[in-house]
Amino acid sequence: MTTLPWLHPDRVARLEAALRERILILDGGMGTMLQGHGLDEAAFRGDRFAGGHDTAHAHDHPGACDLKGNNDLLTLTQPDIIRGVHTAYLEAGADLVETNTFNSTRISQADYHLEHLAYELNRAGAALAREACDAMTAKTPDKPRFVIGVLGPTSRTASLSPDVNDPGFRNVTFEELAANYTESARGLIDGGADVIMVETIFDTLNAKAALFALSELFRELGGRLPVMISGTITDRSGRTLSGQTAEAFYYSVQHARPLSVGLNCALGAADLRPHIQTLARVADGYVSTHPNAGLPNAFGEYDETPEQMATVIGGFAKDGLLNLVGGCCGTTPAHIRAIANAVRDCKPRTLPDLEEQAA
Template identity: 70%
Template sequence: MKTLPWHDPLRVAALESALAERILVIDGAMGTMIQRAELDEDDYRGARFAEGFDAGHGYAAPPLAQDLRGNNDLLTLTRPDLIRSIHAEYLDAGADMVETNTFNATAISQADYRLEHLVAELNREGARLAREACDAAEARSPGQPRFVIGVLGPTSRTASISPDVNDPGFRNTSFDALRETYREAARGLIEGGADTLMVETIFDTLNAKAALYAIEETFDALGARLPVMISGTITDASGRTLSGQTAEAFHASVAHGKPLSVGLNCALGAKDLRPHVEALSGVAEAFVSAHPNAGLPNAFGAYDETPEEMAATLREFAESGLLNLVGGCCGTTPAHIAAIAGAVRGIEPRRPRVMPMANAA
């Protein structure tokens, strides 16, 4: 395998070394912080999209008559100052790893805004902004490496579940369509300087398999590799993903990707996620991650769990030997991440399970 021109291979070694020594802290919610900024349509459009089309391209871009507000990934291009500052806040709070603002930076999700042509740019620039923030944090604290997680979200469609209860056989996407857009997104993240790729918030395992396949295709095309992280979502009290798998079954379905880490995020708060993280920890050979929500949403869609409450729960996860990486999802802020970082500091990381030699592949 060759060295990527966009990536320092020593960073992979530094990441693996850090994981062997301590529990690493992932950042918190990007969307929550963007909501706090109370942006309007002009913020989302910026100068580039102000006239109702994409002025950043030299060809006739599609008219953009619909609102762009809510397309948080677009802020990477129109409000890079805000996205960079959010990364910096999380790093200052104690995060070792920051996730790129690319959760919906796929053609399938961007089609809602007629911005499919931006996928490569959104991912490349998303990773570049996160890389800049990490480099700045490292300059302020020499000897403390910070890492960029290139995020590949679930998309707004499911490959194995019908969106129409009256037609169970109907699908509004396909494995190949997902694979194509994930491949484009993955390459952009790598070119932008991501240290690792994370397929996250997985509620449909077939979507995740398309992402993992696309990642392998991208690595093969580049002749080089990055570590891959995988994080599923237990959707409710049933203890299963939306496509019907328990944590153990989900792990069995994705372990072939030989991930650096496998974990769970979103949908549930830490207390409700606890038994599923324990189950995952019992079967995973990889490192285990957890970045839950700040509790469950209240009647107004807000999250009420305080930093102290969330940190106390996650400290118990760590003391029980369940964690290698920990952070926050919906509703979490730099205050939550600071509390979590303090709560797990000094606790030994989980030791990855080693399969008996007779079963080793």
């Protein structure tokens, strides 16, 4: 087996050691921070895509659609902004930052006619996060920082029909999803990710395609990275969009031997608590959560303050439910700083003794 330049067992060992010692802090919302910059179409395009399809870079963007809103593209056109977001979260206390690759699959980028950039977006996204983490680790060698390579859910669902008049119809296959995830994961690995996270899972079949893709890619490469899995309870029904409870979701993905399983997005921390309690009871690995800053208001904005969110999550930690915690939509470095302070003196959730349970 050849030596793999991206495989860093020392970093994995330090991550696992840190998880045994304390509750680790994830970063907060990337989109929330980017919205604060008020970027226009020209900023999203940058120099590379300036002028749209009438430029010398027509091969990069053959379509005439707007690119504003494609936050993942900012990895290529505004790398200083993305690096700055990572650094802001690291300075707020994050141990792990997530790559700006939530929509960096061919399926999702096809909405902007940029599907050919999928690998590049993932590799560059991981490289930017790697730079930020390495720079912060150099300042605090006793507190290493880690890169989570993000695989988002894509804009399609393998379990449900997008046509209410044709319940049997599917606009994506398992094989197509797996191919998308393989390409994206390869980019994340080549860019320097320490961990791969399959996140915001609303359809477990999509997640299974991602996990299958990772297992096949790891087999091809001759080594594996730790895998984190994070689902999303879509509303107060307590189920994912594809109909599973938190417990059913966990048992559906347990076979992948994840480093952690958790829940993120859709709900605020208070509404997520019973579902995190379920995971803390059944999971044989670490448990994570990065909830929204409450539920969105009438304007689609999030009102939960850092102090409010930290108080609720501090209760999670005091009750021994957590190993990793951060924020999703509506959260900022201020939220992450408050959460980090709230859980600092709390012991991490203890992993269950499976042999004892079996007896």
